[in-house]
Amino acid sequence: MKTILVAFDFSKNALHTLEYALFYANWLKTGIHLVWVDNTNTPEHIMNIEQALRIETKKYFDEIVAKYAPQLKHGKLEIHLRKGKVYTEVAMLARQINATVIFAGTHGVSGYERYWIGSNAYRIVTSAPCPVITVRSDYQFGGKLKRILVPIDSSAESRQKLPFTAELAQNFGAEIHLLLLYTSPLRVIRSRMKASADEAEKCLIERKIKFKLIEVEAEKLVPAILSYSDEIEADLIAIMTEQSASAGAMFLGPFAQQIVNNALIPVVSVQTSIQN
Numbered sequence: 001m002k003t004i005l006v007a008f009d010f011s012k013n014a015l016h017t018l019e020y021a022l023f024y025a026n027w028l029k030t031g032i033h034l035v036w037v038d039n040t041n042t043p044e045h046i047m048n049i050e051q052a053l054r055i056e057t058k059k060y061f062d063e064i065v066a067k068y069a070p071q072l073k074h075g076k077l078e079i080h081l082r083k084g085k086v087y088t089e090v091a092m093l094a095r096q097i098n099a100t101v102i103f104a105g106t107h108g109v110s111g112y113e114r115y116w117i118g119s120n121a122y123r124i125v126t127s128a129p130c131p132v133i134t135v136r137s138d139y140q141f142g143g144k145l146k147r148i149l150v151p152i153d154s155s156a157e158s159r160q161k162l163p164f165t166a167e168l169a170q171n172f173g174a175e176i177h178l179l180l181l182y183t184s185p186l187r188v189i190r191s192r193m194k195a196s197a198d199e200a201e202k203c204l205i206e207r208k209i210k211f212k213l214i215e216v217e218a219e220k221l222v223p224a225i226l227s228y229s230d231e232i233e234a235d236l237i238a239i240m241t242e243q244s245a246s247a248g249a250m251f252l253g254p255f256a257q258q259i260v261n262n263a264l265i266p267v268v269s270v271q272t273s274i275q276n
Helices: 012-028 055-071 086-096 119-127 161-172 187-206 221-232 254-262
Strands: 004-008 032-038 077-083 101-106 132-136 147-152 175-182 211-217 236-240 267-270
Touching: 004 012, 004 086, 012 032, 012 055, 012 101, 012 132, 012 161, 032 086, 055 077, 077 086, 086 101, 086 119, 101 119, 119 132, 119 254, 147 161, 147 187, 147 221, 161 175, 161 187, 161 236, 161 267, 175 187, 175 221, 187 211, 211 221, 221 254, 236 254, 254 267
Parallel strands: 004 032, 004 101, 032 077, 101 132, 147 175, 147 236, 175 211, 236 267
Antiparallel strands: 132 267
């Protein structure tokens, strides 16, 4: 876990996300790649990205490097300037530098919009070739990563988030909480979910990672996940991002959007590699 990419858009939340990524970089002894994408419609042959950057924008980047590069204990703060669609360019750069994880800021919203995250953040999460950690603008970071919450369902996709999450736990010495939420009275579904949890336990035991398995009866998934997250003062929630056609894949698709948007803490979204 050595290559960190931060999506940047000049907002206060972007700076907040960069500061959060610095914690990971220093702990993992690596540098940071910072990418900004010019998504204006100016034709490239008339005005390329270097020309499009106004003097104050260039100065702002210089100020960012001057302020944050010295805070990196290992590696460098590398700036990448791209032109095009934000999520496409971020994903493309992630592949080019073989990024291990992408950090992107998002905003908590209220009312009827509460189940949706910003379009750029959403598209980065769903198009990225690696896990994405989304960070809310109002998240108060305490400088630690001690407890990681991992909801478990009955799908094979759900288990795919465990290797990355386990690696995080190993690197930071964190404890993993496996949360098994039963929402169905059907024994076949419940047995499948328990089997998934048993496999997860085996994986964590083999890696010698401290963990807890919690089994809860719940009517509503997202409130139950967020409630337990608050109860244990979790520092990170790990989820999958793509909707599955398999039975019991309850933490994918729209549920992922709800968790990302409503969680007060960062959420790491891991893409499924299984085709349905």
